[in-house]
Amino acid sequence: MKLLGPTLLASIVTAGIALSSPSFAAPRHGGDKPQACEAGRFPGHHHFDHEMGGPPLLRDPSLSEEQRESIFKIRHAHAPAQWKAGRALARLRAERETLQLSDNYDAAKGDELIAREAEAYAALLRERAATVREVSAVLTPEQRSRLRNREAEAPQQPGQGPGRRPR
DSSP states (O other), X not given: OOOSOHHHHHHHHHHHHHHHHHHHHSOTTOSXXXXXXXXXXXXXXXXXXXXXXXXXXXXXXXXXXXXXXXHHHHHHHHHHHHHHHHHHHHHHHHHHHHHHHSSSOOHHHHHHHHHHHHHHHHHHHXXXXXXXXXXXXXXXXXXXXXXXXXXXXXXXXXXXXXXXXXX
8 A cells, every 4th residue: 555655755855854944044042042062052151161262261351362371271281180179079979978868877987988078178179279379370460359359259159150059
């Protein structure tokens, strides 16, 4: 039994192509919505924006091209260590939370995990401080002052501001 003739099949395929073509011509995220990162999944500012001009400091119009390049190199050099420290901290935090919710809580193991988590957090903070010190050395006194003012005005509670998530 013949279900579709060649003319009907060709008509259906042509209609499908014609109806889907406007979606290819439209902007990826709509007209006035903020563009997303390279992968197109998360619109808005990200901590390590690539297509959006980088972190806010790198978009400062008073930075020279040499300063931008130096800051990028500093951040790029410190990124693997910060990532590693952050992953270690997350792993230890997850272990501690799992232990806290377990039926047989071992206080000695809990204390050990808390101490190791504190060490991992300190390592992450040391790495961030080293990055800030190196970046600060590249800036002029006026730029350092502006950076301090910007950080003083930033929201300090979790869940407020870009890149911050509530716990």
